[in-house]
Amino acid sequence: MSDKVYHILFLCTGNSARSVMAEGLINALSHGRFKAYSAGSFPTGRVNPFAIEKLQQIGCPTDQLGSKSWDEFAQPDAPKMDFIVTVCDNAAGEVCPVWPGQPISAHWGFADPAAVEGTDAQKRAAFDCTFREISHRVRIFLALPIDKLDRLSLLREVKAIGEKPPL
Secondary structure: OOOEEEEEEEEEOOOOOOOHHHHHHHHHHHOOOOEEEEEOOOOOOOOOOOHHHHHHHOOEEEEEEEEOHHHHHHOOOOOOEEEEEEEEHHHHHHOOOOOOOOOEEEOOOOOOOHHHOOHHHHHHHHHHHHHHHHHHHHHHHHHHOOOHOOOHHHHHHHHHHOOOOOO
């Protein structure tokens, strides 16, 4: 296994829930093999408290999480991404910045739990469902033998993760 730390950027429109939960999960579960980031095309400027709650429940540090623009990661001094994953259908259809280094890109769509209206219990239930789905796909991703796959095979595998039916 290589000592390389891979960089992955999760994109969504608002960068308040799904992309942030994916970022937190990768950073918590990858044992330093990955450094995850998240950003949005139109960031809300704050992380949804239910997303923070879900990450804290698994012991994930949340103090560094924030809602930020994807433009931040297209700057010359930004970390070079190995992977770019959109997690909402809106962001997948938008024109993204040009990412240096030709990262492997894929779409893993998830329902937006932040769009659910109702009681806190109903909102938590939506976040529970989406968090479970994100966690499932993140674990599949982390199990990939990245060091052993050529670029085309890796692209195919990462895209296939997004095609798996929800739990």
